Amino acid sequence: MSELKEKLxxxxxxxxxxxxxxxxxxxxxxxxxxEELGLDSIDALEFIVLLEQNYGLKITNPSEGKDIFFSVxxxxxxxxxxxx
Amino acid sequence: MQIFITGYGVISSIGxxxxxxxxxxxxxxxxxxxxxxxxxxxxxxxxxxxxxxxLAAMFNLQTKGSRTAILGMIAAKxxxxxxxxxxxxxxxxxxxxxxxxxxxxxxxxxDYLKGNFNTEEYKHHPSGVTTIEIAQxxxxxxxxxxxxxxxxxxxxxxxxxxxxxxxxxxxxxxxxGGTDALTExxxxxxxxxxxFDEEWCRPFDNTRNxxxxxxxxxxxxxxxxxxxxKSNSKPIGILSGWNSSSDAYHQTASSPEGYGAVLSMRGALxxxxxxxxxxSYINAHGTSTPNNDASESMALKTVFEGNVPAFSSTKSYxxxxxxxxxxIEAVYALLAINRGVLFPNLNFSQAITETQLIPQKIFEExxxxxxxxxxxxxxxxxxxSIIISSLN
Amino acid sequence: xxxIHAISSISHQxxxxxxxxxxxLVKLTQESPLITPEFKDILPPTALRRLSPILKISLxxxxxxxxxxxxxxxxxxTGLGCLQDTEKFLLTIxxxxxxxxxxxxxxxxxxxxxxxxxxxxxxxxxxxxxHTQNALSFEISLLDxxxxxxxxxxxxxxxxxxxxxxxxxxxxxxLIKTEYSFTSLxxxxxxKNAKSDKGIFVKDVLVLANSKKDINEVILQFLEKNQCNPxxxxxxxHSDLEISLSTEKVNYLDFTxxxxxxxxxxxxxxxSKLSEDKGSILIVNSLIKNDLGLILLER
Numbered sequence: 095m096s097e098l099k100e101k102l103x104x105x106x107x108x109x110x111x112x113x114x115x116x117x118x119x120x121x122x123x124x125x126x127x128x129e130e131l132g133l134d135s136i137d138a139l140e141f142i143v144l145l146e147q148n149y150g151l152k153i154t155n156p157s158e159g160k161d162i163f164f165s166v167x168x169x170x171x172x173x174x175x176x177x178x
Numbered sequence: 179m180q181i182f183i184t185g186y187g188v189i190s191s192i193g194x195x196x197x198x199x200x201x202x203x204x205x206x207x208x209x210x211x212x213x214x215x216x217x218x219x220x221x222x223x224x225x226x227x228x229x230x231x232x233l234a235a236m237f238n239l240q241t242k243g244s245r246t247a248i249l250g251m252i253a254a255k256x257x258x259x260x261x262x263x264x265x266x267x268x269x270x271x272x273x274x275x276x277x278x279x280x281x282x283x284x285x286x287x288x289d290y291l292k293g294n295f296n297t298e299e300y301k302h303h304p305s306g307v308t309t310i311e312i313a314q315x316x317x318x319x320x321x322x323x324x325x326x327x328x329x330x331x332x333x334x335x336x337x338x339x340x341x342x343x344x345x346x347x348x349x350x351x352x353x354x355g356g357t358d359a360l361t362e363x364x365x366x367x368x369x370x371x372x373x374f375d376e377e378w379c380r381p382f383d384n385t386r387n388x389x390x391x392x393x394x395x396x397x398x399x400x401x402x403x404x405x406x407x408k409s410n411s412k413p414i415g416i417l418s419g420w421n422s423s424s425d426a427y428h429q430t431a432s433s434p435e436g437y438g439a440v441l442s443m444r445g446a447l448x449x450x451x452x453x454x455x456x457x458s459y460i461n462a463h464g465t466s467t468p469n470n471d472a473s474e475s476m477a478l479k480t481v482f483e484g485n486v487p488a489f490s491s492t493k494s495y496x497x498x499x500x501x502x503x504x505x506i507e508a509v510y511a512l513l514a515i516n517r518g519v520l521f522p523n524l525n526f527s528q529a530i531t532e533t534q535l536i537p538q539k540i541f542e543e544x545x546x547x548x549x550x551x552x553x554x555x556x557x558x559x560x561x562x563s564i565i566i567s568s569l570n
Numbered sequence: 571x572x573x574i575h576a577i578s579s580i581s582h583q584x585x586x587x588x589x590x591x592x593x594x595l596v597k598l599t600q601e602s603p604l605i606t607p608e609f610k611d612i613l614p615p616t617a618l619r620r621l622s623p624i625l626k627i628s629l630x631x632x633x634x635x636x637x638x639x640x641x642x643x644x645x646x647x648t649g650l651g652c653l654q655d656t657e658k659f660l661l662t663i664x665x666x667x668x669x670x671x672x673x674x675x676x677x678x679x680x681x682x683x684x685x686x687x688x689x690x691x692x693x694x695x696x697x698x699x700x701h702t703q704n705a706l707s708f709e710i711s712l713l714d715x716x717x718x719x720x721x722x723x724x725x726x727x728x729x730x731x732x733x734x735x736x737x738x739x740x741x742x743x744x745l746i747k748t749e750y751s752f753t754s755l756x757x758x759x760x761x762k763n764a765k766s767d768k769g770i771f772v773k774d775v776l777v778l779a780n781s782k783k784d785i786n787e788v789i790l791q792f793l794e795k796n797q798c799n800p801x802x803x804x805x806x807x808h809s810d811l812e813i814s815l816s817t818e819k820v821n822y823l824d825f826t827x828x829x830x831x832x833x834x835x836x837x838x839x840x841x842s843k844l845s846e847d848k849g850s851i852l853i854v855n856s857l858i859k860n861d862l863g864l865i866l867l868e869r
Contacts, residue, residue, distance in 0.1 A: 109672075111619040114610070132616035135431055139372060139673045146670045156372050276680060287660050290740075297744040304650060305681065306704035313780050323779035324710050327651070327681035327702040335699060339714070346717050366663045367676035424644075424689040424698045429677055441695060557677070558686025560698055 099170050106166075109144045110137050122166045138163060151176050181341045181418075183566065184401045184411040185353075187256025188509040189249055190394030190496045191224035194236075195256055200513050203521050204541055208495050210378055210390045217362045221374050224392030224497025225360050243311035244279035244302040245393075250357035251315040253395035253505070258316055258353055260411060267405050270322035270349045271313050272340050273397075274332025274356030276501040278305035281361045308357065322349060327501070329556030330463070331422070332356045333396065334504030334564055338420040340400045350405035355397030355505025364500065365391060371430065379466035381491035382475065382537050384528040389465045392497020396505030398512070415512050418549070418567040419452065421445025425559035431469050436477025438561035439463075443481045443551065446563040452549055457487045457565075459520055459538075461507045461552040464491020465498050470555065475533040490523035490538040504554035504562065511550035511566040518545050572716045572772040574867075577759035578634035579838045580606055580627040582751075583825055587634070592842040595825045600751045602827075617691065620674060622654040624733035627756040628684045629691060632729060635760040636692065639725050643697045643718040644688055647707030647730035649830025651681035654735055684731060697723075705855060706777055708757075708834040709863035713775045715761045729758030730834035746828070750810075753827030757834035759841075769869055770844045773798070776864040785856055786814040792864050793852070804849030807836045809857045823857075833863055844869040 103117035106126075110133065120131075127133050138156060141163045145151045151173065153159055162172045189195065191209025192202035202209070209224045228236065230245050237252050250273055263269060279302035286299055301307065309325040322343070326335045333356025340354035358364075368374060368391060375388035400417060401409065423445060425438030432439070447454065463474055471491075478486045492510055499506055514520060523537035549567045556562075579585040582602045584594050596602075604627075609618055612630050621629065628646070658675035677683070682700035689698050697718065701710040708730035715728040734752035742748060761772070774796050778788060793800055803817040809832065810823050822839065826832035833855035840851040848869045855863035 111674075112615075113619055114615045134428065136429070136674060136677060139370065142372070143670045143672045146668050152669070284660060284663075288664060291664055295740070297741050300741055300745055304704055305702045306649060306707070309703065310780055318780060320781040320783055321779060322777050323703060324706075324777075325702045325704075326700065328685075328698075328700050329680050329682055339699075342717055342721070346720055348713075348717075362663065363659065363676075366671055367659065367673070367679075370662075370671035370673035370676055422697050422699070424695045426689045426693050426695055429683070429686055429690065438695060556682070557680060558682045558698070559689060560682060560686070 095170060099166050102166055102169055105144055105148055109140050124165055126163055126165055149173050149177055179345055180416055181344055182401050182406060182413040183398050183415040183417055184413050185257040185399030186509045186512050187253040188396040188506050189252045190506055191226055191392055192495050208524055210497050218365060222378055222390050223360060226393060239315060241311050241315040245281040245359035246275055246277050246357050247308045247311040249359055249395040250312040254312050254316060254353050254397045257397040257399050263317060266408050268350045270352040271318055272324045272336040272352060272354045273309040273312060274326045274336040274501045275305045275308050275358055276327055276329050277358045277361050277364055278308050279303040280363045281359045284361060284363050328560045329558060330500050330503055331554040331556035331560045331562040332501035334554035334562040335422055337508060337564055338422060341417050344400060344402050351401045353397050353399050356502040357395035358393060358500040358502045360393040373467055378525055379494050380525045381464035381466040381494055381523055382471050383526050384530050386466045386471060389467055390497040392499040394499040394502045394506055396502055396509045398508050413569055415515055416567045419446040419450025419565035422562040425561055427559055430557050432473035436473040438559055439474055439477035440480050442561040442563040446565050450565045454482045457549050457551050458547040459514055459550050460487060460489035461511055462489050462491045463553040463555045464493055475530055475535050479533060486535055488520050488538045490521050492521055494524035507552050511552050514550055515547045515568045518547055519543050520545050571763060572719055573762050573766040574770050574841055575760040575762055575766045576635040577838055577841055578631040579757040579835055580631055581755040581835050582753045582827060590842050592839045597824045598751050598827050604754050622652055623754055624652055624731050625687055628731040629687055631756045631758040632688045632727060635727055635758050641694055641696055641725050641727045642723045643726040644685055645699050645711045645714045645728045646685040647701045647711035648681055648684060649704045649707050649732050652679050652683055653733055655679040657735055657737060705830045705857040706861050706863050708831055709775055709777050719763050724762060726761040728761050730831035731756035732829050732831040748828040750823045750828040753829045755829055755831055755835050757838050768845050770841055771868055773866040773868045778862040780860055785862055796866055798850060804851050806852045807840055808854040811854060811856050840867050
């Protein structure tokens with residue numbers, strides 16, 4: 095699971111172009127859409143792209159994403175649960 | 179100085195000219211359908227069911243151009259049909275577009291990726307070239323031409339700029355509006371935003387889920403009184419107010435309270451010296467997205483202090499025609515005034531829970547329609563409102 | 571009167587954050603790079619991560635024009651818009667391996683992203699317009715700014731920007747046909763009716779499109795209308811045109827490169843020149859055949 099989380103952090107940095115960050119800057123339980131990272135609704139859509147392109151998981155309704163993308167922990171949990 | 183309107187023209191999925199559009203509006207005939215195009219997959223769109231070649235032949239167009247330019251030529255020609263160019267009347271053209279010649283470019287680019295390169299045809303790509311091609315078709319030379327590209331508020335802004343240039347004595351007469359064709363680029367762009375409804379859109383409905391894309395063009399002719407004395411044209415309305423403001427909230431979403439929309443509507447009302455209760459009808463932006471319709475509803479309630487006049491979105495007829503919408507809807511505003519009718523907000527059944535606003539549900543005739551407010555809100559937080567008034 | 575206050579440019583010349591730019595100009599070659607500041611010292615990382623080159627240089631030069639009061643109008647001209655993001659989204663569509671598409675490039679491909687980003691950054695709610703009439707976009711934006719001041723506004727931000735992408739080179743041989751190098755540039759300035767320190771103002775602007783009129787005749791009529799004796803002009807900056815006036819003439823394309831916003835940088839050069847000496851400067855923009863933009867600057 096921790097390997098997945100490290101991989102996820104690198105993928106998040108790449109997909110959202112967070113060029114000034116390293117995986118170490120993103121804590122596992124940190125709210126991704128909180129004050130620190132300054133992510134917005136466009137980034138939420140990029141997360142949907144990330145999930146489909148890297149893990150084959152589809153999210154058809156953007157509002158479903160709120161809970162899934164809350165933190166690296168919740169993202170990893172979702173992937174583990176749904177990946178075939 | 180009053181700004182008179184002395185011509186109008188439109189082409190959309192509900193008609194190839196003003197009369198056809200009016201009949202569809204009256205008969206509640208929507209142009210939003212599934213097409214057999216592989217581009218749009220299983221999404222309904224408001225497309226004009228003729229190819230570029232067919233349209234050029236039907237309308238005897240002499241100038242080559244992209245589909246956006248062709249649609250613009252057709253609507254602008256209809257608007258200008260009772261006018262003649264004259265060296266005594268400084269005439270200009272201001273056209274809004276977001277797509278420009280992308281309908282051609284995207285196919286050329288596919289060829290390029292496959293290794294076939296045809297450079298010459300890229301000449302139709304720039305949005306400014308679309309306007310030049312429309313001008314050429316109208317025979318407009320040695321003139322002021324402009325293209326405005328502010329996404330979905332482009333045509334409304336073109337109308338506004340035209341009026342201001344007349345007031346500031348740069349022009350006497352100006353054809354203003356906008357045009358956008360359906361393209362794979364914009365279709366996929368909106369799809370990437372997950373902003374479509376797979377069903378027929380439901381503006382201002384509580385269950386609305388997104389928009390349907392459309393295509394079309396709409397133009398009106400603005401003239402000063404002095405110009406009318408020379409051109410002998412017949413006024414059909416007055417452009418009595420306008421305003422453009424910025425939401426400054428987010429690149430693609432509107433603020434929940436519709437701050438920018440409140441500013442643009444209030445600004446237009448102030449300019450026209452009208453009280454809220456003098457507005458007979460509002461043609462809303464009403465794209466049917468969860469965000470816009472909620473935000474616009476809040477803004478309407480704020481501006482009209484709970485007493486919102488009859489309003490509807492005509493986008494469940496035409497689809498969202500992007501940059502053309504302000505121009506097409508200006509034409510519909512003129513029809514409402516001159517035919518004394520109110521257009522329904524098709525496919526509505528349930529009011530939005532938070533705002534409880536109920537749009538115009540039926541096509542109503544024999545109405546006194548004196549002043550119409552029309553809203554057009556674009557990505558980038560660009561909010562524009564215009565007010566068209568009857569001559570009386 | 572339309573006075574020019576703060577002005578800022580980023581280009582392939584040393585122009586950024588310099589009080590005077592007209593003396594250090596060098597003739598550009600294909601190798602001349604875009605000369606940019608350290609953006610991370612000026613723009614926040616949350617914004618910076620997404621911004622394409624045209625957005626970075628536009629936002630940076632716009633920020634340099636901010637003064638004590640809020641702008642009550644923001645007007646931007648761009649001929650070709652956000653080309654990098656436009657091409658990026660075309661590639662996204664064509665290379666798609668799954669059903670979902672990344673939206674960021676699409677959102678930033680619209681021409682008014684420049685104006686939109688400035689408005690967002692400054693939390694500015696005023697009039698915000700984007701004019702895209704090819705190489706006349708700057709002149710039309712300037713005219714719009716002047717119109718806003720005539721209508722009672724007092725503090726306007728006006729600018730123009732266009733960027734190059736490698737694809738333009740492919741179009742050069744058969745379509746564009748220019749010997750000048752393609753460049754990226756952004757010029758923004760603050761226009762007010764209040765007099766500036768140097769007192770440089772825009773006397774008049776002409777926009778003439780789809781025209782086969784003799785440019786030199788149009789120039790003479792324009793100068794006559796403005797009671798400007800051609801021999802009193804300090805300089806004429808032109809876009810590689812045979813000007814029949816006997817005034818000192820400079821081909822600005824040597825310094826701006828081929829760019830739809832080139833006349834905006836020529837404007838900055840003219841303002842810089844007038845900062846040194848009183849006089850009047852004419853800018854003649856005929857970059858695109860049959861389109862003419864004229865700007866008369868005075869001090």
